[in-house]
Amino acid sequence: xxxFISLTGVAAPMLADDINTDQITPVYRDxxxxxxxxxxxRKRKRPDGSDDPDFVLNKPQFKDAKILVAGQNFGxxxxxxxxxxxxxxxxxxxxxxxxxxxxxxxxxxxxGVLPVVLPAGDAEAFEKLVVETDGTAxxxxxxxxxxxxxxxxxxxxxxxxxxxxxxxxxGLDDIGLTLKHAPDIAAWEQxxxxxxxxLQSLSRT
Amino acid sequence: MPQTLFDKIWDAHxxxxxxxxxDLVYMDRHVLHELHAPHAFMRLDETKRxxxxxxxxxxxxxxxxxxxxxRDDTTNPEGAPFxxxxxxxxxxxxxxxxxxxxxxxxxxxxxxPELGIVLPGTTYACPDSHACTVGGxxxxxxxxxxxxxxxxxxxxxxxLKRPKRMRVRLDGKLGRGITAKDVALRILAEIGVDGGRxxxxxxxxxxxxxxxxxxxxxxxxxxxxxGARSGFVAPDETAFDWLAGRPxxxxxxxxxxxxxxxxxxHSDDGAIFDREVVIDCGSLEPQITWGIDPSQVISVSGxxxxxxxxxxxxxxxxxxxxxxxxxxxxxxxxxxxxxxxxIGSCTNSRMPDLEEAAAIVRGRKxxxxxxxLVVPGSSTVKREAEARGLDRVFRDAGFAWGEAGCSxxxxxNGDKGKSGERCVSTTNRNFEGRQGQGVRTHLVSPAMAAAAxxxxxxxxxxxxx
Ligand code: SF4
Numbered sequence: 001x002x003x004f005i006s007l008t009g010v011a012a013p014m015l016a017d018d019i020n021t022d023q024i025t026p027v028y029r030d031x032x033x034x035x036x037x038x039x040x041x042r043k044r045k046r047p048d049g050s051d052d053p054d055f056v057l058n059k060p061q062f063k064d065a066k067i068l069v070a071g072q073n074f075g076x077x078x079x080x081x082x083x084x085x086x087x088x089x090x091x092x093x094x095x096x097x098x099x100x101x102x103x104x105x106x107x108x109x110x111x112g113v114l115p116v117v118l119p120a121g122d123a124e125a126f127e128k129l130v131v132e133t134d135g136t137a138x139x140x141x142x143x144x145x146x147x148x149x150x151x152x153x154x155x156x157x158x159x160x161x162x163x164x165x166x167x168x169x170x171g172l173d174d175i176g177l178t179l180k181h182a183p184d185i186a187a188w189e190q191x192x193x194x195x196x197x198x199l200q201s202l203s204r205t
Numbered sequence: 206m207p208q209t210l211f212d213k214i215w216d217a218h219x220x221x222x223x224x225x226x227x228d229l230v231y232m233d234r235h236v237l238h239e240l241h242a243p244h245a246f247m248r249l250d251e252t253k254r255x256x257x258x259x260x261x262x263x264x265x266x267x268x269x270x271x272x273x274x275x276r277d278d279t280t281n282p283e284g285a286p287f288x289x290x291x292x293x294x295x296x297x298x299x300x301x302x303x304x305x306x307x308x309x310x311x312x313x314x315x316x317x318p319e320l321g322i323v324l325p326g327t328t329y330a331c332p333d334s335h336a337c338t339v340g341g342x343x344x345x346x347x348x349x350x351x352x353x354x355x356x357x358x359x360x361x362x363x364x365l366k367r368p369k370r371m372r373v374r375l376d377g378k379l380g381r382g383i384t385a386k387d388v389a390l391r392i393l394a395e396i397g398v399d400g401g402r403x404x405x406x407x408x409x410x411x412x413x414x415x416x417x418x419x420x421x422x423x424x425x426x427x428x429x430x431x432g433a434r435s436g437f438v439a440p441d442e443t444a445f446d447w448l449a450g451r452p453x454x455x456x457x458x459x460x461x462x463x464x465x466x467x468x469x470x471h472s473d474d475g476a477i478f479d480r481e482v483v484i485d486c487g488s489l490e491p492q493i494t495w496g497i498d499p500s501q502v503i504s505v506s507g508x509x510x511x512x513x514x515x516x517x518x519x520x521x522x523x524x525x526x527x528x529x530x531x532x533x534x535x536x537x538x539x540x541x542x543x544x545x546x547x548i549g550s551c552t553n554s555r556m557p558d559l560e561e562a563a564a565i566v567r568g569r570k571x572x573x574x575x576x577x578l579v580v581p582g583s584s585t586v587k588r589e590a591e592a593r594g595l596d597r598v599f600r601d602a603g604f605a606w607g608e609a610g611c612s613x614x615x616x617x618n619g620d621k622g623k624s625g626e627r628c629v630s631t632t633n634r635n636f637e638g639r640q641g642q643g644v645r646t647h648l649v650s651p652a653m654a655a656a657a658x659x660x661x662x663x664x665x666x667x668x669x670x
Contacts, residue, residue: 017519022634023636028284030536031244078242079349080350081351101432102368103348103434110352162225163225163366174364174553178364185221185229192231196466197350198463202322205455205456
């Protein structure tokens with residue numbers, strides 16, 4: 001996995017709450033879709049199929065956004081990972097939200113995308129700066145120092161669990177990390193085979 | 206110290222603590238579906254990693270399969286690549302696939318319980334957010350994405366941080382015609398779409414205890430809509446009786462040993478929950494969603510809320526919902542004409558669901574201009590329903606009777622409505638565009654959906670029954 005250390009770029013505000021993964025990437029009909037095109041495929045369009053100029057990521061100043069700023073419960077709904085891959089495909093690798101849906105947050109961590117939740121007291125001020133800046137100057141997010149910096153230099157500290165920070169900073173191979181415990185897994189299986197055999201041995205009648 | 210059921214199951218499955226501080230939690234059962242598994246198979250090919258326990262892994266074709274009778278791989282042409290990649294990927298890895306045409310094919314969350322693959326106290330992984338459904342049997346489910354799926358295939362564990370515990374106590378006794386679906390929608394109305402975020406939810410209280418296993422599966426199905434990844438009802442004799450004799454359930458001495466262990470699966474008296482919610486369900490009416498998230502719920506006799514009186518933070522979303530749904534504040538939903546009715550999905554497609562709906566439909570006709578579709582959750586349910594003549598009841602009334610799968614729940618198989626249509630549906634998500642671009646979805650119980658089909662408008666089923 002690509003590590004996440006820091007990034008600098010335009011921050012796009014999409015401040016609604018409960019943006020779900022059906023909206024982020026509608027169900028697709030192709031085994032290998034163009035994930036960049038899939039991102040908000042429905043919300044980007046007007047009913048007649050043309051681009052909606054009012055949709056934030058369609059606005060010229062946000063075309064190359066690298067940070068998305070969102071409301072509460074971002075990424076709720078379906079567990080589809082395409083809803084993270086699509087952001088990666090357009091170069092957005094940092095999402096700053098009031099809160100994240102549990103599965104979505106995990107999917108971010110598995111793809112080198114930094115999910116940031118600012119302390120409640122700072123979130124509003126930060127969002128205001130993002131809206132006022134309107135894409136005219138870059139923000140940066142640095143995982144080493146756990147800070148987000150606004151164009152004027154104002155810094156916002158954020159918390160992240162140490163285990164999540166390590167995974168992102170080092171770009172660790174999640175499966176490789178777990179496979180170091182292969183002997184523990186095998187031992188657990190053997191113990192269960194003795195203690196609760198119905199868990200380990202399946203057969204049908 | 207008194208323990209919650211959640212902690213008992215979690216602790217019994219922790220294999221090790223990983224170097225990054227996460228618990229490696231063993232997954233007793235893993236069920237895959239064709240929309241997400243093919244990508245994980247490709248990644249396993251690239252990294253040349255094997256599936257650790259194909260014998261604990263099962264797979265279904267559900268999301269993209271057509272519901273039209275006589276279907277094959279290409280009846281829904283867009284599903285064909287997924288269906289074929291699934292077949293190839295499971296064959297080469299020796300994973301049991303419930304393929305199109307298999308007499309036990311169906312939606313993962315229906316098939317796992319009904320075949321006895323999922324058991325009380327087991328951990329269960331599925332690359333689908335509605336994995337939580339199987340909590341109805343007292344299993345601890347973890348819905349996940351594709352990378353996690355690959356991780357489970359390769360290691361049979363998930364690296365997790367322990368969530369907090371929440372209990373939703375459902376007091377009282379349900380009135381006539383009130384179902385698990387109404388209860389779940391009511392909980393959503395009370396705690397919202399992120400009320401359970403970061404928690405595992407135990408549903409308890411007299412209402413949860415009195416529900417059938419199918420009702421509990423319905424209730425737990427909507428846990429993810431509350432923002433929680435796992436939700437469950439402590440297993441009891443109702444659950445054990447339901448499981449006895451199912452194809453993959455333990456037999457003989459193994460069953461006896463399992464039963465003994467399952468009887469310890471409850472939260473101890475005095476166990477501490479991080480959050481507790483109590484809801485009195487005694488006077489609950491049929492519930493229905495009016496908006497575009499599953500917490501935007503009112504009682505069927507209620508009126509569409511006015512954003513002006515709501516929490517300012519919710520106002521923009523409410524206005525957007527009203528606009529999308531073509532509604533205005535203060536309007537009664539009852540009497541609103543409907544274009545489409547869908548009975549099915551992992552929420553409400555099991556035998557009792559179909560029976561409840563059939564009881565309303567029997568001897569009546571679908572109203573003119575309404576397209577009504579019933580899709581059983583599995584081929585097993587379909588067969589059983591046909592044996593009891595339910596297919597005739599629905600078909601005689603003018604419903605289409607489909608082959609098992611997800612169908613119109615997410616439109617992944619091409620079954621969907623047209624823009625502007627009002628659709629009354631037994632599914633779990635009323636998100637914008639989910640059942641077709643511009644389709645206006647109202648979530649209800651199967652009986653309420655049946656009532657809408659018969660009258661052609663949103664109807665309080667209690668007036669029909
Ligand atoms: S029925 Fe709907 S919610 Fe359930 S698994 Fe299928 S698409 Fe998902």
